[in-house]
Amino acid sequence: MSGWSVGDIPDLRGRTAVVTGANSGIGYATARELARAGARTVLACRDAGRAAAALDRIRAELPHVVVEFAALDLGSLASVREFAANWQGLPLDLLVNNAGVMALPFDRTADGFETQFGVNHLGHFALTGLLLPSLLAAPAARVVTVASMAHTLANIDIVDLNNERRYRPWVAYARSKTANLLFVHELARRAAATGVPLVAAAAHPGYAATSLTTRGPLMRGRQGAQRFYETGNRIFGQSAAAGALPTLYAATAPGVRPDDFYGPRVLMWRGAPARSWRASWTRHDVAGERLWAASEQVTGVRFGALEG
Numbered sequence: 001m002s003g004w005s006v007g008d009i010p011d012l013r014g015r016t017a018v019v020t021g022a023n024s025g026i027g028y029a030t031a032r033e034l035a036r037a038g039a040r041t042v043l044a045c046r047d048a049g050r051a052a053a054a055l056d057r058i059r060a061e062l063p064h065v066v067v068e069f070a071a072l073d074l075g076s077l078a079s080v081r082e083f084a085a086n087w088q089g090l091p092l093d094l095l096v097n098n099a100g101v102m103a104l105p106f107d108r109t110a111d112g113f114e115t116q117f118g119v120n121h122l123g124h125f126a127l128t129g130l131l132l133p134s135l136l137a138a139p140a141a142r143v144v145t146v147a148s149m150a151h152t153l154a155n156i157d158i159v160d161l162n163n164e165r166r167y168r169p170w171v172a173y174a175r176s177k178t179a180n181l182l183f184v185h186e187l188a189r190r191a192a193a194t195g196v197p198l199v200a201a202a203a204h205p206g207y208a209a210t211s212l213t214t215r216g217p218l219m220r221g222r223q224g225a226q227r228f229y230e231t232g233n234r235i236f237g238q239s240a241a242a243g244a245l246p247t248l249y250a251a252t253a254p255g256v257r258p259d260d261f262y263g264p265r266v267l268m269w270r271g272a273p274a275r276s277w278r279a280s281w282t283r284h285d286v287a288g289e290r291l292w293a294a295s296e297q298v299t300g301v302r303f304g305a306l307e308g
Contacts (some may be wrong), residue, residue, distance in 0.1 A: 004245070004272050006033045009252045013038035016092055016138075017251070018131075020072060020124070021099025023050040026146065026205050029244035030096055032058050034251070035065035039094070044072040044083065046099075074099055074123025075109035077299060084130035091138040092131055094251055097124040097145040097180075103169040113298070114162040116169075120176035122299055125183055129301040135198060136305055142199045144250045145184050149204055149263065151177035155281045158290050178282055179291060181261065186288035188258035190306040199258050201250040204276060205243030206264035238264070242271075249273040259283070 012034060022031040022043035035041040035058060045051040051069040058067050070086065073079035100120045109118035128135075128143055135141040153174035157163075161179075163172040180202065187200040246262040250273075256262075263276035281287060296302055 004249055004253065006036070006241075006245070006248065009033060009037040009248060010254075011038055012252065015094065016040045016042070016090070017094040017096065018042045018044050018070075018092060019096040019098055020044045020074065020127070023047060023054040025240045026244045026247065027096075027098040028054050028057075029241045030098060030247050030251070031067065032062070033244065033248055034094070034096075035067050036062055037252070038065075040066040040068070042068045042070050044070050044099075046071070046073040046075075046079075072099075072127075073110075074119045074127070075111075075115065077111050077123075077126055080123055080126045081130060084127065087131060087134055089134055089137065092134040093138040093141055095128060095131060095135060095141075095143045096247060096251060097128065097143065098247065099123075100146065100176075103173045105169065106163075106167045106172075111298075114164070114167075114172060116172045116176045117161055117163065117179065120173075121179035121183065122295060124180070125295045126299040126301040128183075128187070129299075129303045132303055132305055136196065140197060140199070142201065142251055142256070143184075143187065144247055145180050145200070145202050146247055147180040147184075147202045147204050147261070148173075148177040149206070149276075150174045151181055151282060152279050154178065155279070156182065156287065156291060158287070158294065161291075161294060178279070181278060181282035182284070182288045182291050183295075184261075185259050185283055185285075186292045187303075187306075189285065189288065190292075190303065192258060194306050196305055199256060201256050201258065201260040201262070203246035203250045203261070203273075204263040205240075205246060206238060206271075207243075246273040246276075 017034045017039045019031040021027040023045045072083045107115045154171045156175050184200050184202045191198045250262045261276045261278045262273045265271040265274040
């Protein structure tokens with residue numbers, strides 16, 4: 001995979017992809033390149049106006065591609081269920097669980113979950129489970145979940161998944177990203193155990209210069225921190241297009257294995273995609289099983305085809 005770029009994405013004509021949070025940043029870059037390669041690409045976004053602007057930008061650059069918008073608010077299980085119901089069981093070749101929030105002040109989703117855990121993990125857990133029949137209706141489907149190297153800052157606390165005992169924005173974010181990797185690990189393990197032909201993999205962008213890093217300080221009214229991250233983005237960050245490469249590799253490259261984790265090659269910070277190191281706790285079977293059970297319980301979503 002040395003030097004891999006978007007030019008190496010295979011022909012995706014005849015395939016369908018859903019990318020969550022695709023109206024900006026890494027999600028937008030991911031959706032654009034999947035569409036460029038020929039996939040019918042659905043931008044699953046909360047803000048219809050921003051999604052429409054993203055569609056306009058893609059169509060202006062690539063007038064012959066097939067891109068669509070579908071409403072999805074990962075902070076609302078009702079919205080997740082509506083999205084899945086509207087899909088009507090049609091085959092889905094690729095689900096990219098990209099959307100996320102980072103280091104926000106404490107808040108709750110529409111269903112009462114801490115926002116970072118609720119949006120970053122539970123929303124995508126429920127979406128994947130509800131779309132599982134559609135994924136299994138397609139040959140060689142993949143689920144790619146975008147995590148972060150920030151997962152190394154904290155393991156999940158299985159008895160305090162909503163971070164209620166002591167809320168620290170970055171710790172809560174790190175726990176949600178650990179949850180992403182545990183979800184991928186357990187999804188891959190269950191697919192293998194039941195013989196389901198599904199590849200579940202993960203990716204991270206390294207340090208990408210997107211608005212995700214500045215939104216939390218802005219919401220907390222910390223202008224100094226906001227300026228700090230803006231400066232870091234300018235000096236150290238790679239572009240959103242470069243940050244999307246590990247996701248695109250995990251989504252399209254041959255040889256991607258279940259539970260693989262991809263990130264930038266150079267110090268896991270920037271450069272072409274490569275298999276990435278991850279904390280040992282993200283491959284812990286018991287932790288994955290416990291998180292899965294807790295997620296099923298609070299979302300009410302079960303992965304029937306993966307139950308042995």
